[in-house]
Amino acid sequence: MFSKLKAFWRIVRRLSGDDAYERYLQHYAEHHQDDTPLSKEAFFKQWQEQKWNGIKRCC
Amino acid sequence: MNNLLKNSIWVLITALGAAAVGGIAINRGESINTLWFITAALCIYAIAYRFYAAWIVATVLVVDETRATPAERLDNGRDFVPTNKWIVFGHHFAAIAGPGPLVGPTLAAQFGYLPGTLWILFGAVLGGCVQDMTTLFLSTRRDAKSLGQMARDELGALGGTAALIGTFAIMIILIAVLGLIVVNAMKHSPWATATVSATIPIAMIVGLYMRSFRPGQVLEASAVGVGLLLLSVVGGGWIDHSPALRTWFDHEGLTLAWCVMAYGFAAAILPVWLLLAPRDYLSTYVKLGTITLLAAAIIMLQPTVKMPALTQFIDGTGPIFGGKLFPFVFITIACGAISGFHSLIASGTTPKLLSNERDIRMIGYGGMLLESFVAIMAMMAATVLDPGVFFAINSPAGVVGKEAIDAVAKISSWGFPVTVDQMQLLANQMGEATLFARTGGAPSLAVGMASIFGSAFGESMLALWYHFAIMFEAIFILTTLDAGTRVGRFMLQDMLGNIWPKMAETSWMPSVVLTSAAVVAGWGYFLYIGVIDPNGGVNILWPLFGIANQMLAAIALCVATGILVKSDKFKYAWVTGLPLAWLVTITSAAVWEKITSDNIRIGFFAAANDLADKLAAGALPPEKAAIAPQLIFNQHLDGWLTLFFVTLLWLIVFDMLRVCSRYLAGKPVLPLSEAPHMPSRLVEEWVRD
Numbered sequence: 001m002f003s004k005l006k007a008f009w010r011i012v013r014r015l016s017g018d019d020a021y022e023r024y025l026q027h028y029a030e031h032h033q034d035d036t037p038l039s040k041e042a043f044f045k046q047w048q049e050q051k052w053n054g055i056k057r058c059c
Numbered sequence: 060m061n062n063l064l065k066n067s068i069w070v071l072i073t074a075l076g077a078a079a080v081g082g083i084a085i086n087r088g089e090s091i092n093t094l095w096f097i098t099a100a101l102c103i104y105a106i107a108y109r110f111y112a113a114w115i116v117a118t119v120l121v122v123d124e125t126r127a128t129p130a131e132r133l134d135n136g137r138d139f140v141p142t143n144k145w146i147v148f149g150h151h152f153a154a155i156a157g158p159g160p161l162v163g164p165t166l167a168a169q170f171g172y173l174p175g176t177l178w179i180l181f182g183a184v185l186g187g188c189v190q191d192m193t194t195l196f197l198s199t200r201r202d203a204k205s206l207g208q209m210a211r212d213e214l215g216a217l218g219g220t221a222a223l224i225g226t227f228a229i230m231i232i233l234i235a236v237l238g239l240i241v242v243n244a245m246k247h248s249p250w251a252t253a254t255v256s257a258t259i260p261i262a263m264i265v266g267l268y269m270r271s272f273r274p275g276q277v278l279e280a281s282a283v284g285v286g287l288l289l290l291s292v293v294g295g296g297w298i299d300h301s302p303a304l305r306t307w308f309d310h311e312g313l314t315l316a317w318c319v320m321a322y323g324f325a326a327a328i329l330p331v332w333l334l335l336a337p338r339d340y341l342s343t344y345v346k347l348g349t350i351t352l353l354a355a356a357i358i359m360l361q362p363t364v365k366m367p368a369l370t371q372f373i374d375g376t377g378p379i380f381g382g383k384l385f386p387f388v389f390i391t392i393a394c395g396a397i398s399g400f401h402s403l404i405a406s407g408t409t410p411k412l413l414s415n416e417r418d419i420r421m422i423g424y425g426g427m428l429l430e431s432f433v434a435i436m437a438m439m440a441a442t443v444l445d446p447g448v449f450f451a452i453n454s455p456a457g458v459v460g461k462e463a464i465d466a467v468a469k470i471s472s473w474g475f476p477v478t479v480d481q482m483q484l485l486a487n488q489m490g491e492a493t494l495f496a497r498t499g500g501a502p503s504l505a506v507g508m509a510s511i512f513g514s515a516f517g518e519s520m521l522a523l524w525y526h527f528a529i530m531f532e533a534i535f536i537l538t539t540l541d542a543g544t545r546v547g548r549f550m551l552q553d554m555l556g557n558i559w560p561k562m563a564e565t566s567w568m569p570s571v572v573l574t575s576a577a578v579v580a581g582w583g584y585f586l587y588i589g590v591i592d593p594n595g596g597v598n599i600l601w602p603l604f605g606i607a608n609q610m611l612a613a614i615a616l617c618v619a620t621g622i623l624v625k626s627d628k629f630k631y632a633w634v635t636g637l638p639l640a641w642l643v644t645i646t647s648a649a650v651w652e653k654i655t656s657d658n659i660r661i662g663f664f665a666a667a668n669d670l671a672d673k674l675a676a677g678a679l680p681p682e683k684a685a686i687a688p689q690l691i692f693n694q695h696l697d698g699w700l701t702l703f704f705v706t707l708l709w710l711i712v713f714d715m716l717r718v719c720s721r722y723l724a725g726k727p728v729l730p731l732s733e734a735p736h737m738p739s740r741l742v743e744e745w746v747r748d
Contacts, residue, residue, distance in 0.1 A: 049331060058156070
């Protein structure tokens with residue numbers, strides 16, 4: 001039961017983008033070990049700009 | 060044994076579905092329960108998904124789960140990210156499900172419940188879902204390219220240009236008609252106006268919270284926002300009850316239309332984080348929450364459908380919009396059955412997240428099935444109302460008369476009894492001054508939802524439920540409106556950039572202001588005319604939107620059919636070819652009616668001539684005579700616009716046929732632009748969920 005709730009919470013976080021920065025850090029650790037990643041604020045700015053650029057909503 | 064059990068389950072589902080559809084189709088008695096519709100819908104969806112979609116995926120498209128998707132190959136941790144299929148499904152569904160599937164069925168309910176329901180079910184499983192899934196597949200195989208890019212690569216410059224123009228046109232018409240629906244819902248309703256206005260500062264608070272106060276804490280900020288939204292529904296009621304405050308929010312349609320235009324302009328130039336992004340979050344939560352709640356309430360309550368299966372308005376005399384059952388039911392319900400707009404999401408956006416080709420069926424086909432189900436629920440909410448009440452809310456004053464007493468007499472004479480007292484009582488319960496002639500579909504849907512919610516969760520809060528439903532519709536209509544204006548702005552900047560490169564710079568203020576103003580002026584014009592038109596602009600604008608949306612769907616299906624033929628799958632080309640032929644038929648038939656009909660409620664030119672004759676003869680009252688020249692001009696413009704749409708449609712169909720026949724004759728055509736096969740190295744556990 002508890003693990004189901006936890007999985008649900010993970011999906012909610014993932015869908016809403018709440019965990020976007022954590023995933024970014026993880027991606028960074030895997031692919032670009034030599035650079036320093038962006039700060040949470042800077043990353044979030046970039047993420048938002050790019051997320052709402054283009055056709056993202058329908059009728 | 061196991062196999063036998065499996066098969067017998069599907070036989071059972073088939074029998075149940077057939078019984079439910081048969082029950083709906085044969086039942087001509089007094090009442091039929093909504094549970095029949097839900098059962099019929101779910102069985103048809105299950106069968107279509109299990110058999111038709113699976114067959115298409117395995118035999119026609121031939122998905123390959125060992126092949127790396129663009130998300131894997133081009134993974135950059137930002138837009139290309141291999142993602143768990145449920146998450147992609149959530150994103151995809153949130154993107155495709157807008158207000159369209161709620162409004163179309165509500166309007167089409169004037170023909171009775173049967174035609175719209177059947178079209179939503181069969182249009183979706185044979186047309187809409189196939190379009191979404193095929194486009195998603197083709198874009199996934201082409202590095203997540205957009206529909207316009209694929210049309211250019213596979214068919215040629217003509218196809219690409221047609222897709223671009225089609226997208227821009229549909230955007231303008233869509234925003235205008237959505238704007239009109241919000242304006243009609245807020246007209247002389249201080250409660251609705253106050254609540255809808257409050258969503259703007261609420262979105263800004265959420266935006267600032269996520270940006271500055273607690274950066275990146277999306278869920279926290281959203282929870283604050285949803286709380287404030289619910290408060291704004293209650294707060295609107297307080298304002299409505301205060302004689303001093305309510306006058307601030309009590310406005311004519313035209314004033315509200317100007318406000319909506321000003322809002323659209325502001326939203327297009329303000330930074331996304333301040334308004335667009337947080338509003339999008341809030342609307343997504345409210346949308347998903349409300350739809351779930353509605354489904355739960357319908358299943359719990361199982362209300363009875365009161366609308367007849369067919370009404371006399373299939374002959375084309377309907378009060379909500381003019382036109383016969385064929386082709387207008389197919390034009391009126393676009394989203395929910397087949398929606399061209401989805402192909403813009405299914406190409407370009409969703410493929411960037413897809414981790415494996417085997418998820419294409421669930422996301423492309425399944426996502427559209429769910430949207431179709433939303434349309435079925437909207438149909439339920441419209442048809443559980445007393446038909447008299449439904450027509451009283453949705454018939455424009457120009458058709459049934461301005462005075463309540465005339466309106467009820469006229470509607471009752473159609474065989475749908477309704478009284479002034481009944482309407483007044485309903486308006487009082489909903490906390491509105493009047494519910495007569497509240498066209499556009501939003502108020503009647505809100506009354507339907509409020510009565511369902513009221514019976515399920517407490518009768519005493521009807522007014523709150525009504526305004527909650529209005530807020531629910533308005534918030535994502537405004538989201539589509541501001542996102543659409545912004546996209547229109549980008550597209551226009553891009554097009555102008557071909558002439559003067561500086562215009563394409565998205566950060567150059569003069570270009571931003573100029574193109575935003577041009578896009579707002581484009582839809583603002585149609586919105587303005589829709590508001591001043593005494594017959595209610597919905598009669599004009601909604602068919603125009605339907606035609607534009609079907610045209611875009613036809614473009615997507617042309618691209619898909621062309622690619623199928625070029626991939627030596629001519630014998631399967633009917634999978635997309637038949638829906639395409641049907642769309643071309645209904646769109647052309649609708650345009651033909653709209654151009655040539657003598658009926659002034661259908662034909663654009665007939666209406667223009669009629670008005671011009673009356674104006675010349677001095678037969679119009681002064682207030683009508685003053686706006687007549689504008690209305691005449693607009694009817695002409697709409698007539699030419701539909702002609703333009705259908706010409707574009709035929710051009711691209713012929714272009715596709717040209718490419719196909721050249722290929723079949725062995726002559727050279729543009730090569731397939733499919734990206735080369737690369738084996739997938741993703742193991743399920745690696746997919747970030």
